[in-house]
Amino acid sequence: MRATDIIAKKRDGIELLDSEIEWLIKAYTADEIPDYQMSAWLMAVFFRGMTDQETAALTMAMAKSGEMVDLSLVPGIKVDKHSTGGVADTTTLILAPLVAAAGVPVAKMSGRGLGFTGGTIDKLEAIPGFKSTLERHEFIDNLKKYSIAVTGQSAAIAPADGKLYALRDVTATIESIPLIASSIMSKKIASGADKIVLDVKVGSGAFMKNKADAITLAETMVRIGQLVGRETVAVLTSMEEPLGAAIGNSLEVKEAIEVLSGRGEPALKEVCLVLASQMLVLGGKALTPEAARGQLNALIDSKQALAKFGEFISAQGGEVGIVSNTANLPQARYALEVTSSCQGYVKTINAAQIGYAAMRLGAGREYKGQAIDLAAGVILKCRIGQYISKNQPLATIYSNDDSRLEQAALVVKQAVSIDSQTVARPPLILGLVAKNGFVID
Ligand code: URA
């Protein structure tokens, strides 16, 4: 086969064969096809799109480009969850112990944060002693013993995706639904998930800015799941404002403990319950999402979910005392209250800007490998629709570097817009896509 022929075929809108896609991905991963040819192919895909069959073939070719984690020795249906990324999205820290406490094994391979979005591995590393890289046998042993294990995603998982993503990033080909869908699904499949729950974020702070695009992405991923035998459900959730109140690693661990204790920001808790309910149904532990929700609330009320979080921390070498006393988490030396200079109703909260402020405070990285301040970040004290009086706190910001506070305070202040008219709260759950492609509004 020749790369030029495959590029020309895609350019002319002719459906590629599975064998052609497999060959292309294999050869590119092995450095046998140069970036300029792959770039041309990506741009052709961008304009021509891909059929479901092509998208599924691309997904599996990328999944098989590296290690395919085998979790078949772990009893039960392994259900993974993926979020398309947002701000104050602490769902994994809450869902993993919550769902594990209900008896569904949760095997997660997570990433680090970059730019204005956080990463689960950084958050977990805020817990003193926590070991975020597990050998494959430790990962599987912990899963068998505790039904929960979280490790950093190794470079061995879907290396073709890593290479292609870097190329897409510099060739203006990120924003293609089949490329995004196959990228996400390939990593979940290579990580060993039997079934997958997707949290597709919609709104100004998300990758998908509008509902129509989010539905198309969700439907594409659900259909890929069907074609490759990994049942997938996607929930569309709002990212018009940060989901929780906390943005920053140590601050988000604390918020996760709050939610697992039955408190915390209601929107964050609601999204967790909706996603966890779907995970329980897919995992065979509940017949309906409503029944699942009852079980999950009981696990929170009885403190079993919180106890599972403690067990998980201890199993990965972390200091379990943080669960009962969050003062043992890293604390910032400096804090500053950001107050409103006017009164009125909160109209918009620019999640990306809040995420950016947290990054500037030290909570995130501008480039890969940059050191971060685990205690830094933002606690948001307002929500869309809320009435704010003049001088009322909008947020408290934290850092170990006091020279960063003033500029970050300004960014946070500018991220919140206030209007004299009352403002309706945007809906939190925008719909659900399951195997019949049905979307519930
Ligand atoms: N997230 C991914 O993992 N891949 C994409 O292509 C876009 C978002």
Ligand code: CA
């Ligand atoms: Ca994430």
